Amino acid sequence: EAQVTQNPRYLITVTGKKLTVTCSQNMNHEYMSWYRQDPGLGLRQIYYSMNVEVTDKGDVPEGYKVSRKEKRNFPLILESPSPNQTSLYFCASSPRKRVNLPTGELFFGEGSRLTVL
Amino acid sequence: GESVGLHLPTLSVQEGDNSIINCAYSNSASDYFIWYKQESGKGPQFIIDIRSNMDKRQGQRVTVLLNKTVKHLSLQIAATQPGDSAVYFCAENENFNKFYFGSGTKLNVKP
Numbered sequence: 001e002a003q004v005t006q007n008p009r010y011l012i013t014v015t016g017k018k019l020t021v022t023c024s025q026n027m028n029h030e031y032m033s034w035y036r037q038d039p040g041l042g043l044r045q046i047y048y049s050m051n052v053e054v055t056d057k058g059d060v061p062e063g064y065k066v067s068r069k070e071k072r073n074f075p076l077i078l079e080s081p082s083p084n085q086t087s088l089y090f091c092a093s094s095p096r097k098r099v100n101l102p103t104g105e106l107f108f109g110e111g112s113r114l115t116v117l
Numbered sequence: 118g119e120s121v122g123l124h125l126p127t128l129s130v131q132e133g134d135n136s137i138i139n140c141a142y143s144n145s146a147s148d149y150f151i152w153y154k155q156e157s158g159k160g161p162q163f164i165i166d167i168r169s170n171m172d173k174r175q176g177q178r179v180t181v182l183l184n185k186t187v188k189h190l191s192l193q194i195a196a197t198q199p200g201d202s203a204v205y206f207c208a209e210n211e212n213f214n215k216f217y218f219g220s221g222t223k224l225n226v227k228p
Contacts, residue, residue: 043218058215090160104149104210108160
């Protein structure tokens, strides 16, 4: 089954304790990205990656790191989490082309709810 | 970043009626627009997209209209069903890299 898998789905942690949210897709998509979703603010892009070893900042990259060492994986790293990073996080991937036309269709994971105390 | 807004945070419709969800965007350079549906506890799911060289695109029971003059996007759902109850997001994009999402409209379908 074609899917984007995030882990963990739920996590409660404390300020300053490094954590990683993993994201893996099995659709051979080149493009992957991370979003955070907060009430009243919709989805905001944190980082995106056009291909292996290529990453770029989105709108809200502060406090986050990413890496893209392999095509299928795009982990989100919080080196020193703070309470303002409490949020619902989504990973997404895109084929970039559909029927030889560019597409921005994103396939989302189920989300990871993170609480930082 | 650019802002993408919605006119109504909540929309209630009767089952069987048509629904219209509106969206305003502000980046004149955006050349691609997408509608997503998010059901409770799930990730957003692609519904339909439209490129800036079009003003209308139809899918199964859904139609997206784009008015570039007033920077307005709408999603029309025909014969709304209970399964359509969800939050709907519009998103704008330039060059298929960065995506800007609106804050969402909640659609309630009354039986």
